[in-house]
Amino acid sequence: MSATSDVLDPTALAEAVAEAAAAALPAVTPLTPAPAQPGSPHVTAAFAGGAVAELDGGVPGLVVVLVGTELVEALASSPLGGLDVAAAVQPALDAAALRLGARARGARTLDLDSADLDISALLGGAFSTVPLIGAGIAAAVLVPETTLAGARSPISPEDAVPTAAEAVAAAALSAGDGPEPFVPAFGAPAAPPRGLDLLQGVDMEVTVELGRTRMTVRDLLALTPGAVLELDRAAGSPADLLVNGRLVARGEVVVVDEDFGLRVTEILDANAAV
Template sequence: MSTAVSTDARTYVSQAAEAALSVLPLSAPGSITDVVPASAAPDLGDEATAVSARFAGAYNGTVVVVIGEETLNALLTSPVGALDPVDALRPALETAVATLGGCTLEAGVEREPAEAMAALQGAGGAVAVVDAAGETLALIGLAMTTEPAARAASTPVPAAGAPVASSTGAPRTMDLLRDVQMDVTVELGRTHMTVRDLLALTPGSVVELDRAAGSPADILVNGQLVARGEVVVVDEDYAIRVTEIVVPGAEPIS
């Protein structure tokens, strides 16, 4: 059984894991101490859990995050209620895959760590080991191929400039989408907190955001920044007065 990781695989996994570590909700600050084949990944115990997701695009493959018992318990007993590991680890999965460029991440799935590692091993994957004070807190694994997903043979690519029509022959217009419901969120600011700080929150705690007082709030539609405005009160309800429309793609969400 090989215990070596190729230079290319080590580079990809290290970069992905370093990025994911910045948003991974660990029970204590950790650091990457090694990159090993999936077959040699440490066992985090019977109470550990794994979340994996497939990705496709510039590369095809699977990304996995395994967390130990302490981190899992912190998620399940957070002050805001039990957090679903799939949702809590999604930012780490997304951040890891973002380092590959041009990839789309599918929905995550909670799995047994041994099952997740076996899937990575079968695809020749490698795992970054996250330790703190000599204890392994998490594993961040990646397995990929260099070939992008093939186009379905039954889906022809239209020639440049050719009109796109629906299956009924009617032209596609925005009228088809006008009654679609979308989530609109107003964001005053953001911050990063460790699980330790999150668990220490009590009534009266002050959480400092990354935005100065009086700065405009962001207006997001399905997570995409579309405008900015100022918060006002209308009939004793909060509202927002739009002051700026953001050009699509001009300012990506951080």
């Protein structure tokens, strides 16, 4: 029996896992876990989207987070184009995994409308469901019973090995380059986040593109070390900045402490970013 199982019974552990996930899940109002209940194969019918992540670190199984229409619609209405539910839910899955004494792998989005989706089969059999209550049932955390039985002592965020993205963000924050926290004016009520404000904590994949070219398979197979590829862009032309594959800005390539960087010179509006 694991150290975690000695302290909490499976029901209490499922609720603790859901509480950790709720704190990291974007939501208009704070989310509170409801009592855990036996999982139903029809639970996905009450939600608009979801994501799943397998666990590493000796804890078997996976964790699923289901979300309601509010978050799904906010992701779909992003000016950067439709954003992935898995990216928005990843921090919640990471927090749930740490509470189980594990680390979450990269999340993948669940197609809840697919006729092939069998949530019980995905979770490997019996599972617990913990609804997350905000303005109604906003989300839910699903954890297999085998995962709860195999849980280990919780890992604190401070002790967790950071991912590459987390390490870069932490370095920027310690250097004073991170965003300033929002502080409401004295006496003014802090308005809850609405719409796209829900997405402020979502990680995005940012790519800098110098240029492109097209090659035949024959030319690709003929590549050797030292070969030079001619791109479709003149020397000195600005590089493209893409977010999740969508062009949002241009700039010039610079070197910062022996690393490449991009000095942004132009921000493109939604109509130009194609």
